[in-house]
Amino acid sequence: MNHAEPFTLQTRVGFIDTDASGRIHNTAMFRYFEAAETEFMRRLGIEYKGSNYLFPRVHVECDFVFPIVYDDLVCVEISLTKLGNSSMRFDFRTFKSGDLAAKGAVVMVCVDRTTQNSITIPNELREKLEPVLSAQAEENSDR
Numbered sequence: 418m419n420h421a422e423p424f425t426l427q428t429r430v431g432f433i434d435t436d437a438s439g440r441i442h443n444t445a446m447f448r449y450f451e452a453a454e455t456e457f458m459r460r461l462g463i464e465y466k467g468s469n470y471l472f473p474r475v476h477v478e479c480d481f482v483f484p485i486v487y488d489d490l491v492c493v494e495i496s497l498t499k500l501g502n503s504s505m506r507f508d509f510r511t512f513k514s515g516d517l518a519a520k521g522a523v524v525m526v527c528v529d530r531t532t533q534n535s536i537t538i539p540n541e542l543r544e545k546l547e548p549v550l551s552a553q554a555e556e557n558s559d560r
Contacts, residue, residue, distance in 0.1 A: 423494040423510075424460065426453040430489045441485040446519055447477055450509045453493040454523070461545045470536060472525040475504070479521035489513050500543070500550045503527045503535045 426449075434445035458464070465472065485491060492512045499506035504526045511519040527538045538546075 423496040424457040425492050425494045426456050427492045432487050435487045439486050446479050449493050453495045457495050469530050471528050471530055475526050476524035481519045482517050485518050497550045
Protein backbone atom coordinates (compact mmCIF):
# COMPACT_ATOMS: atom_id res chain seq x y z
CA MET A 418 0.00 0.00 0.00
CA ASN A 419 1.42 3.37 -1.06
CA HIS A 420 0.89 5.57 1.99
CA ALA A 421 1.03 8.82 -0.02
CA GLU A 422 -1.91 7.82 -2.18
CA PRO A 423 -5.41 7.86 -0.67
CA PHE A 424 -6.85 4.37 -0.22
CA THR A 425 -9.78 3.64 -2.54
CA LEU A 426 -12.63 1.15 -2.41
CA GLN A 427 -14.74 0.47 -5.48
CA THR A 428 -18.31 -0.74 -5.02
CA ARG A 429 -21.80 -0.58 -6.50
CA VAL A 430 -24.70 1.26 -4.92
CA GLY A 431 -27.28 -1.22 -3.68
CA PHE A 432 -31.02 -0.75 -4.16
CA ILE A 433 -31.49 -0.92 -0.38
CA ASP A 434 -29.33 2.22 -0.06
CA THR A 435 -31.58 4.39 -2.22
CA ASP A 436 -34.54 6.54 -1.19
CA ALA A 437 -37.88 7.32 -2.83
CA SER A 438 -36.17 9.70 -5.27
CA GLY A 439 -33.98 6.84 -6.51
CA ARG A 440 -30.80 8.48 -5.16
CA ILE A 441 -28.52 7.14 -2.48
CA HIS A 442 -30.08 7.84 0.91
CA ASN A 443 -28.14 10.54 2.74
CA THR A 444 -27.33 8.24 5.68
CA ALA A 445 -26.27 5.37 3.42
CA MET A 446 -23.25 7.32 2.22
CA PHE A 447 -21.75 6.88 5.68
CA ARG A 448 -21.91 3.08 5.29
CA TYR A 449 -19.80 3.42 2.16
CA PHE A 450 -17.37 5.67 4.03
CA GLU A 451 -17.20 3.09 6.83
CA ALA A 452 -16.60 0.23 4.39
CA ALA A 453 -13.65 2.16 2.92
CA GLU A 454 -12.36 2.92 6.43
CA THR A 455 -12.60 -0.75 7.47
CA GLU A 456 -10.66 -1.94 4.41
CA PHE A 457 -8.11 0.87 4.82
CA MET A 458 -7.50 -0.16 8.45
CA ARG A 459 -7.35 -3.84 7.49
CA ARG A 460 -4.63 -3.07 4.93
CA LEU A 461 -2.65 -1.39 7.72
CA GLY A 462 -3.09 -4.46 9.93
CA ILE A 463 -5.55 -2.74 12.26
CA GLU A 464 -8.71 -4.59 13.29
CA TYR A 465 -11.23 -3.42 15.88
CA LYS A 466 -12.53 -6.92 16.59
CA GLY A 467 -11.23 -8.24 19.90
CA SER A 468 -9.49 -5.00 20.87
CA ASN A 469 -9.78 -3.17 24.19
CA TYR A 470 -10.79 0.05 22.45
CA LEU A 471 -13.55 1.38 20.21
CA PHE A 472 -13.75 4.33 17.83
CA PRO A 473 -17.20 5.91 18.04
CA ARG A 474 -17.93 8.69 15.57
CA VAL A 475 -18.26 12.12 17.18
CA HIS A 476 -18.64 14.14 13.98
CA VAL A 477 -19.81 13.20 10.49
CA GLU A 478 -20.46 15.32 7.43
CA CYS A 479 -21.27 14.74 3.78
CA ASP A 480 -21.91 17.01 0.82
CA PHE A 481 -23.45 15.63 -2.36
CA VAL A 482 -22.18 17.18 -5.59
CA PHE A 483 -24.44 15.28 -7.99
CA PRO A 484 -26.81 12.30 -7.80
CA ILE A 485 -25.62 8.82 -6.99
CA VAL A 486 -28.25 6.21 -7.88
CA TYR A 487 -28.88 2.47 -7.69
CA ASP A 488 -26.22 0.33 -9.40
CA ASP A 489 -23.79 3.22 -9.92
CA LEU A 490 -20.20 2.09 -9.70
CA VAL A 491 -18.52 4.39 -7.20
CA CYS A 492 -14.99 4.72 -5.92
CA VAL A 493 -14.67 5.89 -2.31
CA GLU A 494 -11.35 7.49 -1.47
CA ILE A 495 -10.21 7.82 2.15
CA SER A 496 -7.39 9.97 3.54
CA LEU A 497 -6.22 10.25 7.13
CA THR A 498 -6.02 14.03 7.66
CA LYS A 499 -5.59 14.38 11.42
CA LEU A 500 -4.21 12.17 14.16
CA GLY A 501 -4.65 13.70 17.60
CA ASN A 502 -3.97 12.35 21.08
CA SER A 503 -7.26 10.43 21.27
CA SER A 504 -8.99 11.28 17.98
CA MET A 505 -8.50 10.98 14.25
CA ARG A 506 -10.15 12.49 11.19
CA PHE A 507 -10.70 10.85 7.84
CA ASP A 508 -11.71 12.77 4.74
CA PHE A 509 -13.65 10.98 2.02
CA ARG A 510 -14.28 11.66 -1.65
CA THR A 511 -16.67 9.53 -3.69
CA PHE A 512 -16.25 9.44 -7.44
CA LYS A 513 -18.76 8.32 -10.06
CA SER A 514 -17.45 7.89 -13.61
CA GLY A 515 -14.32 9.76 -12.53
CA ASP A 516 -16.23 12.82 -11.30
CA LEU A 517 -16.53 13.91 -7.68
CA ALA A 518 -20.07 12.98 -6.58
CA ALA A 519 -19.84 13.33 -2.78
CA LYS A 520 -17.32 14.37 -0.17
CA GLY A 521 -17.31 14.12 3.59
CA ALA A 522 -15.43 13.60 6.80
CA VAL A 523 -15.60 11.52 9.93
CA VAL A 524 -13.99 12.26 13.30
CA MET A 525 -13.58 9.34 15.70
CA VAL A 526 -12.44 9.20 19.31
CA CYS A 527 -10.62 6.28 20.85
CA VAL A 528 -12.48 5.00 23.92
CA ASP A 529 -11.87 2.19 26.37
CA ARG A 530 -14.26 -0.66 25.58
CA THR A 531 -15.11 -1.22 29.27
CA THR A 532 -15.25 2.30 30.75
CA GLN A 533 -16.42 4.07 27.57
CA ASN A 534 -14.04 6.93 28.47
CA SER A 535 -11.71 8.46 25.90
CA ILE A 536 -8.15 7.19 25.96
CA THR A 537 -4.91 7.93 24.15
CA ILE A 538 -4.69 6.10 20.83
CA PRO A 539 -2.60 2.98 21.61
CA ASN A 540 1.02 3.12 20.41
CA GLU A 541 0.61 0.02 18.22
CA LEU A 542 -2.11 1.86 16.25
CA ARG A 543 -0.28 5.18 16.20
CA GLU A 544 2.81 3.47 14.75
CA LYS A 545 0.71 2.20 11.83
CA LEU A 546 -1.22 5.44 11.30
CA GLU A 547 1.53 8.08 11.60
CA PRO A 548 3.37 7.05 8.40
CA VAL A 549 0.10 7.31 6.47
CA LEU A 550 -0.67 10.76 7.89
CA SER A 551 2.86 12.00 7.15
CA ALA A 552 2.93 10.59 3.62
CA GLN A 553 -0.52 11.95 2.72
CA ALA A 554 0.26 15.38 4.21
CA GLU A 555 3.48 15.51 2.18
CA GLU A 556 1.62 14.46 -0.99
CA ASN A 557 -1.05 17.14 -0.43
CA SER A 558 1.57 19.87 0.11
CA ASP A 559 3.12 18.96 -3.26
CA ARG A 560 -0.19 19.61 -5.08
